Amino acid sequence: MNAYVSKVLEGLKARNAHESEYIQAATEIMESIAPVFDKHPEYEKAGLLDRFVEPERVIMFRVPWVDRDGNIKVNRGYRVQYNSAIGPYKGGIRLHPSVNLSILKFLGFEQVLKNSLTGLPIGGGKGGSDFDPKGKTDAEIMAFCQSFITELYRHIGADVDVPAGDIGTGAREIGYMYGQYKRITGVYEGVLTGKGLTYGGSLGRKQATGYGLCYFVKNMVEANGKSVEGKTILVSGSGNVAIYACEKITEMGGKVVAMSDSNGYIYDAEGIKLDVVKQIKEVERGRIKEYAERVPGSVYTEGCKGIWTIPCDIALPCATQNELDGDAAKTLVANGCFAVGEGANMPSTLEATEVFLKNDVLFAPGKAANAGGVATSALEMSQNSMRLSWSFEEVDEKLKGIMKGIFTKCAEAAAEYGDKPTNYVIGANIAGFLKVADAMMAQGCV
Numbered sequence: 020m021n022a023y024v025s026k027v028l029e030g031l032k033a034r035n036a037h038e039s040e041y042i043q044a045a046t047e048i049m050e051s052i053a054p055v056f057d058k059h060p061e062y063e064k065a066g067l068l069d070r071f072v073e074p075e076r077v078i079m080f081r082v083p084w085v086d087r088d089g090n091i092k093v094n095r096g097y098r099v100q101y102n103s104a105i106g107p108y109k110g111g112i113r114l115h116p117s118v119n120l121s122i123l124k125f126l127g128f129e130q131v132l133k134n135s136l137t138g139l140p141i142g143g144g145k146g147g148s149d150f151d152p153k154g155k156t157d158a159e160i161m162a163f164c165q166s167f168i169t170e171l172y173r174h175i176g177a178d179v180d181v182p183a184g185d186i187g188t189g190a191r192e193i194g195y196m197y198g199q200y201k202r203i204t205g206v207y208e209g210v211l212t213g214k215g216l217t218y219g220g221s222l223g224r225k226q227a228t229g230y231g232l233c234y235f236v237k238n239m240v241e242a243n244g245k246s247v248e249g250k251t252i253l254v255s256g257s258g259n260v261a262i263y264a265c266e267k268i269t270e271m272g273g274k275v276v277a278m279s280d281s282n283g284y285i286y287d288a289e290g291i292k293l294d295v296v297k298q299i300k301e302v303e304r305g306r307i308k309e310y311a312e313r314v315p316g317s318v319y320t321e322g323c324k325g326i327w328t329i330p331c332d333i334a335l336p337c338a339t340q341n342e343l344d345g346d347a348a349k350t351l352v353a354n355g356c357f358a359v360g361e362g363a364n365m366p367s368t369l370e371a372t373e374v375f376l377k378n379d380v381l382f383a384p385g386k387a388a389n390a391g392g393v394a395t396s397a398l399e400m401s402q403n404s405m406r407l408s409w410s411f412e413e414v415d416e417k418l419k420g421i422m423k424g425i426f427t428k429c430a431e432a433a434a435e436y437g438d439k440p441t442n443y444v445i446g447a448n449i450a451g452f453l454k455v456a457d458a459m460m461a462q463g464c465v
């Protein structure tokens with residue numbers, strides 16, 4: 020590896036020794052972009068990588084709120100404003116008990132490259148809290164969201180930082196956050212995306228990450244002489260990304276036979292009935308095992324990792340980071356899986372990614388394949404600024420074009436820098452990095 024990149028990576032590991040997810044993401048990114056530094060010695064002189072790996076700002080704060088019994092609860096809130104070289108910070112808010120600084124720094128770092136890949140003027144950031152929305156009443160969710168924004172509002176704005184949804188943050192949470200922002204600032208602006216349609220949301224945003232993933236996967240498999248039609252597909256998770264990935268890939272002629280949540284997975288050889296999943300997950304906020312109670316012939320198995328043992332042609336991990344490890348990857352390969360599209364952020368461990376690349380599985384890394392969500396969020400920002408609303412078809416057409424553009428950039432960078440033209444991991448990291456690097460060089464030592 021390039022000596023300068025290697026030195027910065029070692030320094031990063033030493034300074035952040037306890038942040039395993041951040042180190043994992045940084046290692047993958049920096050190993051991939053190392054060849055760029057061989058070609059651009061001026062980057063080292065400008066200390067570009069030293070600056071690139073360090074978030075511009077990390078905000079950490081107390082979130083006190085009162086539960087249904089009158090008890091005071093305190094959670095920890097965060098916003099990592101990673102890089103604003105090409106636009107205002109943009110990235111989701113994750114509400115999950117596992118949230119910590121390491122996870123948000125990994126997500127923020129990935130977000131910088133992902134947002135760059137979209138071709139739209141958005142920098143990268145990520146935020147969240149260790150608050151667990153599961154089992155909470157609407158009033159408790161509102162109390163938490165209002166308290167969270169009461170601190171965060173001073174750090175965000177339509178031209179400063181525009182948060183969005185992520186795990187645990189859907190339309191309901193964004194609505195409460197937006198209401199509180201507006202109440203405190205008195206400003207009606209596009210400060211959050213993923214808003215409801217009656218107050219500035221974009222048609223197509225809900226579907227965008229899952230649909231965008233399928234557009235990317237279709238581009239990727241067709242560029243390699245294969246197709247989605249008639250293929251057997253696994254989709255992990257059953258949240259926003261998973262549901263709309265399942266919807267679109269089915270529309271494209273694929274057959275999804277399994278989905279999961281953090282407790283276990285369902286298998287339906289006839290093909291998943293998505294209306295049942297939507298009713299359980301979107302309407303009732305229930306568990307995926309209820310599917311097997313409602314659909315005869317389907318089977319529920321406890322334990323979410325087992326989903327990867329089901330034979331398939333294409334796997335779409337859409338749940339969470341590190342849900343697919345090296346052993347799972349080997350099993351998928353042994354069962355004939357020829358393509359993997361990451362709907363979640365970093366769902367494959369470094370070992371799993373290596374297994375896929377070594378075995379010539381077509382592998383679409385999350386920062387490229389799931390960029391449709393943030394791209395459509397940027398389209399929501401544009402509509403807010405213009406005080407306009409585009410139709411679903413207009414947004415979906417733009418999304419298709421953006422995902423095609425992202426795939427093309429990944430393929431071109433892979434062809435130029437990769438060990439093989441199908442190494443889209445290298446392609447995505449380098450294509451995303453070059454634009455940010457160029458902007459940082461132009462803006463001087465900031």
Ligand code: NDP
Pocket residue numbers: 184185186187188228255256257258259260261279280281282323324337338339340342362363364389390392393
């Ligand atoms: P949701 O909260 O809507 O859904 C997450 C789903 O994953 C839930 O069904 C959850 O189940 C399940 N899950 C969690 N852990 C596991 C596990 N270990 N194994 C199997 N299932 C699990 O989140 P999203 O769909 O919004 O996000 C999913 C992923 O996609 C995240 O990595 C997110 O960062 C990424 N992403 C999301 C975007 C978006 O627009 N929403 C944009 C780009 C990336 P349970 O209910 O049991 O917790």
